[in-house]
Amino acid sequence: xxxxxxxxxxxxxxxxxxxxxxxxxxxxxxxxxxxxxxxxxxxxxxxxxxxxxxxxxxxxxxxxxxxxxxxxxxxxxxxxxxxxxxxxxxxxxxxxxxxxxxxxxxxxxxxxxxxxxxxxxxxxxxxxxxxxxxxxxxxxxxxxxxxxxxxxxxxxxxxxxxxxxxxxxxxxxxxxxxxxxxxxxxxxxxxxxxxxxxxxxxxxxxxxxxxxxxxxxxxxxxxxxxxxxxxxxxxxxxxxxxxxxxxxxxxxxxxxxxxxxxxxxxxxxxxxxxxxxxxxxxxxxxxxx
Numbered sequence: 182x183x184x185x186x187x188x189x190x191x192x193x194x195x196x197x198x199x200x201x202x203x204x205x206x207x208x209x210x211x212x213x214x215x216x217x218x219x220x221x222x223x224x225x226x227x228x229x230x231x232x233x234x235x236x237x238x239x240x241x242x243x244x245x246x247x248x249x250x251x252x253x254x255x256x257x258x259x260x261x262x263x264x265x266x267x268x269x270x271x272x273x274x275x276x277x278x279x280x281x282x283x284x285x286x287x288x289x290x291x292x293x294x295x296x297x298x299x300x301x302x303x304x305x306x307x308x309x310x311x312x313x314x315x316x317x318x319x320x321x322x323x324x325x326x327x328x329x330x331x332x333x334x335x336x337x338x339x340x341x342x343x344x345x346x347x348x349x350x351x352x353x354x355x356x357x358x359x360x361x362x363x364x365x366x367x368x369x370x371x372x373x374x375x376x377x378x379x380x381x382x383x384x385x386x387x388x389x390x391x392x393x394x395x396x397x398x399x400x401x402x403x404x405x406x407x408x409x410x411x412x413x414x415x416x417x418x419x420x421x422x423x424x425x426x427x428x429x430x431x432x433x434x435x436x437x438x439x440x441x442x443x444x445x446x447x448x449x450x451x452x453x454x455x456x457x458x459x460x461x462x463x464x465x466x467x468x469x470x
Contacts, residue, residue: 240268241289241444244279246295246432247352247387248320248359251410252464259293260451260458267444275385277356283308283437290440291448293384295320296358299434304435313445318466320430321405322362323419325393332400334420337453338367341376341398349379350401351394362427363402369426393417405465419470431469 219401245253245407250273257269276294283292283303284402292309295318297316303309326332332340341349352360360382367373381397383389386404393401394416434452436445451457 187197187267190345191197193370194315209392212253220310232337239441239444240270241440241448242292243269243281243291243293243364243448244287244289245273245293246276246279246294246336246358246404247273247385248389249273249410250403250407252406252461252466255463256452256457256460258438258455260448263451264444264447267447269448270307273385273387275357277354277358278355278385279312281356288439290445291434291436293317293432293434293452294358295430295432296361298430299431300435303437307438309435309437310440314433315435315453316431316433316469317457318461319469320359320362320432321404321421321424321465321467322359322366322430323405323408323421323425324400325371325390325403325408325417325419326400327393327417330399334400337420338422338452340420343381346399347379348381348392349376350381350383350398350403352380352386352389353384357383357384357385358430358432359402360389362365362430365427366402366422409463432466 191332231285245252257271261267261269272289276299278294279289279292279294280299280303281332283289286307292300292303292369300309300314303312311401315343324332324338326340332343332345334340339348348370352358353365354360364373380394383392387407389398389401390407390413392398393403394413402422405411405419405421408417434449436442436449454463462468
């Protein structure tokens, strides 16, 4: 299993260096049309967003799992319409990395994790408000290929054995819940040992998706929420991996101890409201039970 990284990206000391050259296609080798789409998608997947800043507003900083990128883009304007004074600033990344950053004092107000265990652990460490934990959704994973690919995702995991598949992108299981789910599903379906040499690891699930869209991998196991995103519709095809093949991806949030109570509580309430859940459902999240 290899972690793919840009040449200037930081890597773990024990991780092999795999960059966009050699046996992985460089961006210069991509077809021009696909390159243009990739630039647009990568821009949409960029790490942070600020929504509707208001004069003299109350700033609310949110650390959000990468699979929420497009769902929160849709949800944020609705929240702002209900709470105009709140300036919502969202940063996207892997839940495990955010967990470590928050432990080291990162200045976030709300943490939305793709693994509900991380917020619980922050509460236990005294870094989050004890009564603020909440579940906001259940994630799902899919096998995703670009629209122009000859691969047929309807074949399910059998498509991963195709001779033309040299690289399969997943999120890094060490700190990304969707990566752990992908690995569990591959093991449950009995193909992990065969496909493990083909795996390349994204820093988070959004980067794994980027690898497939850019051509660095022929296929990926990604979040359904990304496959359903407006920027991805029409640019790919997917097959949903049966949910019984991997542990439930319960996604949870928490208000951190440094947060001002008002805006953080309002954002939490909106996420679990009927309107918030309706938007999350549009992006493939199931309602937590």
